[in-house]
Amino acid sequence: MDRTGQQLALAVVVPVLNEAANVAQLRTRLAAALAEIPHEVIFVDDGSTDGTQGVVEALALGDPSTRLIRRHGRRGLSSAVVEGMCATVAPVVAVIDGDLQHDETILPALYRAIATDGAELAVGTRYGAGGSTGAWDPRRAAISRYATRLAAVVMKTRLSDPLSGFFAIRRDVLLGLVPRLSLVGYKLLLDIVASAGRPLDLAEVPYTFAERSAGESKLDSAVAMDYVELLVEKTVGRWIPAKLVLFSAVGSTGVIVHMAVLALLGLLGADFTAAQAGAVGVAMIYNFTLNNRLTYRDRRLTGAAWWTGLASFIVLCSIGAFANVGVGSFIYDLSGGGWVLGGLAGIAVGTVWNFVATSWLTWRRR
Ligand SMILES: Nc1nc2c(ncn2[C@@H]2O[C@H](COP(=O)(O)OP(=O)(O)O)[C@@H](O)[C@H]2O)c(=O)[nH]1
Ligand SMILES: [Mg+2]
Structure with a gap:
């Protein structure tokens, strides 16, 4: 129960790595978007060096619904998110980037798709009707589209945006999958869908990807390699490491x-x-x-x-x-x-x- 006597309904996990300039504004925006839904926000930090942890601590001191997990020895985005998801008892868990690129105003729709409409997994999509990758440079947009098509072919997913980092999932479904996840690299959603072993009950909510205004993207060639390894692991990985x-x-x-x-x-x-x-x-x-x-x-x-x-x-x-x-x-x-x-x-x-x-x-x- 929170201070108003309502039961915790949703946990929002925010992976952060050097996002000091973004976290306070994100927390404010989340509070506004989720005013009707009893929630907590869990920041998971992998050793930021720009003071992110201090900013989150200052937020958390005055607000029990804001939490911080500090990890040591950086181990990548997917595992950070899962660690955050495993640290809550809320029946629905969501993940959103800490750089304000995801549109937090669709979080209630993602939540309701699960809590009210019975979906197991609700995904924010940039490629569905009404969604958009926003003002991406042509190269980044091309890479993203290519990687998305590759996922569709290799994994045969029905998701329009299998590489989305913005989604919500029923906590018990996630917990059941945790032992089977590869947790290599960035693409947790693809990992989840590929590890489920059955089609999950799915909902999609379109949104427009915003530009990053502060801080830097952590996307680099290692991330691309992580992606290749995840695809290999989820296909022939059953037989060969x-x-x-x-x-x-x-x-x-x-x-x-x-x-x-x-x-x-x-x-x-x-x-x-x-x-x-x-x-x-x-x-x-x-x-x-x-x-x-x-x-x-x-x-x-x-x-x-x-x-x-x-x-x-x-x-x-x-x-x-x-x-x-x-x-x-x-x-x-x-x-x-x-x-x-x-x-x-x-x-x-x-x-x-x-x-x-x-x-x-x-x-x-x-
Ligand atoms: N905890 C943690 N967060 C990360 C890591 N890598 C990236 N992030 C965060 O994950 C989110 C997405 O990363 P970003 O670099 O913006 O990826 P992009 O939007 O695809 O360019 C941001 O909030 C980052 O701060 C990591 O290794 N650990
Ligand atoms: Mg980003």
């Missing part, structure tokens, strides 16, 4: 690098053995660098750790090469001289060894 898929993809491009270096050294007059050795060395460094940037961007090695990481990568992959040749020869014999079969079996075993060994030793979880 998403990181193994990325690791293998990097390895496939490494083959091209290998062949290019081999050809180049050959042209420069090296004999085959020397050229092949050079190609192996370059390919290993290439694989290590790319995996460090993409596959293991969440545990990226820098400075001195980059060099020890490279050394361990080379040692482990050399063992993988022996396993590759050993298993390849074994299958070759077994299949009565199958070159292709032997070669592929060797590659499969070598790749899995390289992946398991380096994820365990080179990119050890801290």
Whole structure:
């Protein structure tokens, strides 16, 4: 019960990272929009350095319906939102960005779609009739449309805006899904829909995306990579770990690098053995660098750790090469001289060894 004796009906989770200039105004706007709905607002901060936490604390001191969760060791947007959602007992939970880009005046409609009309999930959409991405530059708009289409094709969702960061969900439905969520990166809504395993009862409410007036967008290439990993995880991830898929993809491009270096050294007059050795060395460094940037961007090695990481990568992959040749020869014999079969079996075993060994030793979880 709140001070007026009404039961808490809605919790609004606001993920924030360096939004000091926006949070106070957002809280005021939320209070106005939700005057009729007993609610609380939970800010989830991942170590802002611009004083955001202080601003939220000042708001919360005078208002028990405003709360702050401080997380340590930044772990990304989706997990921040879920942590906020798990910290309330309100029967309906919503998420809204902390930068005033989402139109908070549709929150009551999102809430009622669930509380009154029986939906399980109500999504603010930029692409439905009456919605709009607002004054986006053409490049950003194109990226967003492309990513949205990709989601529709890969995940077969019925959502018009599956990448929306603005939605409400029944708390018990969310809690049931939490163990299955991937929580990679930014796209929690897509994660939820893909993890549900059945079509959720859905409502959509159009709104116009506003321009950011203060602070900076945190959208960068890592976010794009997170998105790719989430798509992989939610599709083939049932059978193969998403990181193994990325690791293998990097390895496939490494083959091209290998062949290019081999050809180049050959042209420069090296004999085959020397050229092949050079190609192996370059390919290993290439694989290590790319995996460090993409596959293991969440545990990226820098400075001195980059060099020890490279050394361990080379040692482990050399063992993988022996396993590759050993298993390849074994299958070759077994299949009565199958070159292709032997070669592929060797590659499969070598790749899995390289992946398991380096994820365990080179990119050890801290
Ligand atoms: N807690 C937390 N909030 C984040 C993180 N990354 C972004 N945010 C917040 O999430 C909201 C959306 O991020 P933003 O950078 O505006 O994304 P954009 O609108 O797609 O450009 C904003 O309120 C950010 O402050 C994060 O890693 N942790
Ligand atoms: Mg934004």
